Amino acid sequence: MIELRDIHKTFGSNHVLRGVNLTVPKGSSMVIIGGSGTGKSVTLKCILGLVTPDQGQIFVSGQNVEDVSRDPFLARFGMLFQGAALFDSLPVWQNVAFRLMRGALKRPKAEAREIAIEKLRRVGLKPEVADKFPAELSGGMQKRVGLARAIAADPEIIFFDEPTTGLDPIMSGVINDLIREIVTEMGATALTITHDMTSVRAIADNVAMLHDGVVKWTGPVNDMDTSGDPYVDQFIHGRAEGPIAAVR
Amino acid sequence: MTRFLASVGRTVLSALAMVGSVALFALETVSHLLRPPFYWREFWQALIQIGWLSLPVVGLTAFFTGGALALQIFAGGSRYGAEAVVPSIVAIGMVRELGPVLGGLMVAARVASSIAAEIGTMKVTEQIDALVTLSTNPMKYLTLPRVLAATLAVPVLVAVGDSVGIFGGYLVGVNRLGFNGAVYLKNTVDFLEQWDVVSGLFKGAAFGFIVATMGCYHGMNSGRGAQGVGRATKSAVVSASVLIFAANYILTELFFAA
Numbered sequence: 001m002i003e004l005r006d007i008h009k010t011f012g013s014n015h016v017l018r019g020v021n022l023t024v025p026k027g028s029s030m031v032i033i034g035g036s037g038t039g040k041s042v043t044l045k046c047i048l049g050l051v052t053p054d055q056g057q058i059f060v061s062g063q064n065v066e067d068v069s070r071d072p073f074l075a076r077f078g079m080l081f082q083g084a085a086l087f088d089s090l091p092v093w094q095n096v097a098f099r100l101m102r103g104a105l106k107r108p109k110a111e112a113r114e115i116a117i118e119k120l121r122r123v124g125l126k127p128e129v130a131d132k133f134p135a136e137l138s139g140g141m142q143k144r145v146g147l148a149r150a151i152a153a154d155p156e157i158i159f160f161d162e163p164t165t166g167l168d169p170i171m172s173g174v175i176n177d178l179i180r181e182i183v184t185e186m187g188a189t190a191l192t193i194t195h196d197m198t199s200v201r202a203i204a205d206n207v208a209m210l211h212d213g214v215v216k217w218t219g220p221v222n223d224m225d226t227s228g229d230p231y232v233d234q235f236i237h238g239r240a241e242g243p244i245a246a247v248r
Numbered sequence: 249m250t251r252f253l254a255s256v257g258r259t260v261l262s263a264l265a266m267v268g269s270v271a272l273f274a275l276e277t278v279s280h281l282l283r284p285p286f287y288w289r290e291f292w293q294a295l296i297q298i299g300w301l302s303l304p305v306v307g308l309t310a311f312f313t314g315g316a317l318a319l320q321i322f323a324g325g326s327r328y329g330a331e332a333v334v335p336s337i338v339a340i341g342m343v344r345e346l347g348p349v350l351g352g353l354m355v356a357a358r359v360a361s362s363i364a365a366e367i368g369t370m371k372v373t374e375q376i377d378a379l380v381t382l383s384t385n386p387m388k389y390l391t392l393p394r395v396l397a398a399t400l401a402v403p404v405l406v407a408v409g410d411s412v413g414i415f416g417g418y419l420v421g422v423n424r425l426g427f428n429g430a431v432y433l434k435n436t437v438d439f440l441e442q443w444d445v446v447s448g449l450f451k452g453a454a455f456g457f458i459v460a461t462m463g464c465y466h467g468m469n470s471g472r473g474a475q476g477v478g479r480a481t482k483s484a485v486v487s488a489s490v491l492i493f494a495a496n497y498i499l500t501e502l503f504f505a506a
Contacts, residue, residue, distance in 0.1 A: 050377050074383045085378040087370075099382045102285065149382075 007056035018213030034210035040193040078150035086134035093130035140171035160192040176202035290393035299401030310409035314416030336439035338417035352455030360463035364484035367467025368477035402456030
């Protein structure tokens, strides 16, 4: 379980998070929705320790993240970045097997390559892709490689940052289905941030609406359309009129 | 007047903060030398990129500088009838000053810019964040291998540059200025002392450290977007070049002031 209690974060004069409270049950898939600049990515980065909150506490499986040893803690996570964030200088299979080639999870090179090819196959990529470099792949293929890297070490918790941004609707559907399948198959806890309502409906068990640095509404995805929350209603229907200012 | 003083104060404080930040960055980099893991593959790649691939530019710069130096010293020396000093002054000028400084500057232009652009792009595209989430410390994986490789490679480049520069002077001296080849070489070898060469190599190591540290520092602190990476690249080259000149003066004082 992931639990955020009263998280605040300020960058200069920009108070991005103003007391985020959120609980993600173990084995469930939570999707955070909200407009650009509302602090969705910062929330993810706070959990991973990439950004230090100014105030508040974060617990993962009951442990305060400030008290845990970093490497074993991070080894429990997989993350798919918005732009895939593949390492340009490494071939695809070494990107996927990055965690398996160094540190506590290090395996022999041949075994790491075998696992990488298996994970590539899991995300629908052929073994021939393994020796290509990221720059030789399309955006959709890069996202799939990023997904393969996120699941390479069989993490307990997977984060997806805007998994379908920049993809055509068909490729978005493929990625959404893959995420749903993999999360269910692995029994992992998933936390996704997205603007894409099709993704939300495909991926989420629960949804949280983040606006103005706080969670305005949270509940099961099936209740989202009948939430009665004006922020959620405006966002999911893409209306210009409502409590969320169109110009931010 | 108050506004002017406030502006000066802000600039001074900002400069001091920058010096402190660079010093802490350099200290943290060095501290990782003592703490495993060490990424050998990244180190060897950096050694090839910084050392081997910089050889042509450093060699060519040194060759033409040695030749020009011989012509200048001959022209200047002839005013006092001291043309014979050409071999010895070319040699001492190359190994003590021009070899290390020009080598360092050429490496700064080629390497600091490329390191800052590469790491800056990695930062902008979240590859640095990805490294952290994959339990890999970016300072260990990106910075230490490059800084160590530059600190070890630049003295070798300086040694090659010294030799090529002296050879450039020899070619001009013998073919253009009419020196006897054997005499030119004998004057060069007789005049040079071991410390002349070694001090230049020490300077090379210091300049290599500066170049890679500034490249990594500005890359890691790059702003967003293409403009941010461009600014980081420019700052890396400018700061590395200025620091090379400053460090050269300080080291020359330390090594040669009587």
